[in-house]
Amino acid sequence: MNILNTRHGQLMVRPGPDLITNYLAQTGQYEWQVVELCRLLAGKYADGIVIDVGANMGTVTVPLAKAMPHYDFIAYEPQKQVFYQLCGNVALNDLTNVDVRNWALGSEHKNLWIDMPDYDTNTNIGAWSMSEFVRENSTEARAGGKKQYVRQEVLNDVHCEKRVRLIKMDVEGMELDILKGANYFLQEHQYPPLVYECWTQFEWFKETAAKLEEQVCGMDYKTYHLGNTIVAVHPENPLKVNVMEEDGNIRFEVPQDAI
Numbered sequence: 001m002n003i004l005n006t007r008h009g010q011l012m013v014r015p016g017p018d019l020i021t022n023y024l025a026q027t028g029q030y031e032w033q034v035v036e037l038c039r040l041l042a043g044k045y046a047d048g049i050v051i052d053v054g055a056n057m058g059t060v061t062v063p064l065a066k067a068m069p070h071y072d073f074i075a076y077e078p079q080k081q082v083f084y085q086l087c088g089n090v091a092l093n094d095l096t097n098v099d100v101r102n103w104a105l106g107s108e109h110k111n112l113w114i115d116m117p118d119y120d121t122n123t124n125i126g127a128w129s130m131s132e133f134v135r136e137n138s139t140e141a142r143a144g145g146k147k148q149y150v151r152q153e154v155l156n157d158v159h160c161e162k163r164v165r166l167i168k169m170d171v172e173g174m175e176l177d178i179l180k181g182a183n184y185f186l187q188e189h190q191y192p193p194l195v196y197e198c199w200t201q202f203e204w205f206k207e208t209a210a211k212l213e214e215q216v217c218g219m220d221y222k223t224y225h226l227g228n229t230i231v232a233v234h235p236e237n238p239l240k241v242n243v244m245e246e247d248g249n250i251r252f253e254v255p256q257d258a259i
Contacts, residue, residue, distance in 0.1 A: 001088070007032060008063045009093045012085055019124040020056065030059050034195065034229065038168050039064055040254055041193040041231065042071065043239045048165035049074060053105055053178065056082055056126050058089040060168060065095045072097050072162060078104035078130060078150045081119055103153050104130050105171075107180035110152040115143030129172035137204045141172055155182035164189040165239075169196035173205065176212040186219065191234030193241070194221065198230050224250050 001012045007029040013021040023030040038060060042050050048071050052061045055075035065073045075090075075098060077083040083102040090098045104112075117128045127140035130150070134141045155178065164185075169175050175196050186192070198212055199205045216223055221232040224243060231252065233241050242253040 001085070003092070004028075006030075008035070008059050009066055009089070011057060011059070011062070012088045012092060013057065014081075014085065014119060014125075016120055017123045018126075020059065020126055024059075034168075035060055035063050037229070037231065037252070038166060038195055039067060040252060041195065041233075041239070041241065042068065042166040043254065045071075045163070045165060047071065047162055049160050049162050051164055051167045052076065053167065053169040054126075054171040054174075055086055055100075056170070057085045060170075061086070061098060062089050062093055062095065065090075065098050066093060069097055071165065072099070074099045074101065074158075074160075076101050076103050076105055078102065078152075079116060079125070079128065080148055081116070082125065103151050104174075105155055105181070106130070106152045106174065106177045107154065108152070109154060109157075112150045112152060113147055114150055116145045116148045117143055118145040126170070127172060129174065131173045131177070133208075134173035134205075137202070138173075155185040158185060160189070164192050166192050167194050167196075169194070171197075173199070173208065176208060176215055179212070179215050183219065191219065191221065191237050193234070193237065193239065194230070194232040196230050196232075197228050198225075199228055200225075201228070224252075226250055 004011050004013055004024050006024050020030050050071055050073050052075045055061050055077045061073050061075045077086050087100050117125050124140050129135055129141040198209050216232050221234045224231045244251045
């Protein structure tokens with residue numbers, strides 16, 4: 001492992017051709033706009049929990065946990081090797097408010113024996129997917145390494161002692177399956193804002209994307225599309241978000257007195 005000083009904090013990265021690693025090495029950051037968006041939508045409460053599903057090496061969890069020490073963070077990462085890397089980055093940045101879990105999330109409890117990426121040669125480790133459908137259709141999502149045991153849990157069965165303020169998902173096509181198992185959890189936590197990825201460029205994913213939109217809007221969330229990043233906000237959530245749309249651009253604002 002190498003250690004990089006980045007905008008996200010100090011990060012342990014695996015030498016090799018991985019996309020995120022090389023962005024960090026060359027530019028010092030990766031998708032920083034997602035970090036800023038999540039920080040805004042998590043609000044400025046006295047306390048709370050942010051859930052990061054598909055946390056990878058921690059490019060969202062680490063900077064948010066550093067910037068918001070009064071919040072707790074739960075970071076899910078099913079790839080064991082990447083989970084170890086995430087744990088290292090949490091320790092490297094001396095973060096005591098992060099709970100890292102080597103689980104996947106979905107609509108049902110499962111124990112899976114599944115092929116992982118080849119970590120020495122894979123050019124986009126984060127593109128690997130728990131979804132068999134995605135692995136069959138996306139060359140980036142396919143495995144090529146050793147098999148690994150993966151435990152899949154359901155958000156409806158996750159207990160949080162504090163209010164969940166935000167859920168971020170980057171789960172390579174598993175968003176719909178996760179949300180099917182999260183309806184009671186979201187209701188319990190007053191429908192926190194959601195930030196997630198949804199592919200619009202793939203013909204083979206269009207039906208799933210439509211079902212995902214239906215699932216989210218069926219819970220009375222309103223969605224805003226920023227390329228492949230989707231923001232969903234709910235009228236029952238106490239965080240009041242102003243959304244400004246102009247010339248095809250969307251900007252979010254949380255007034256100082258919104259909470």
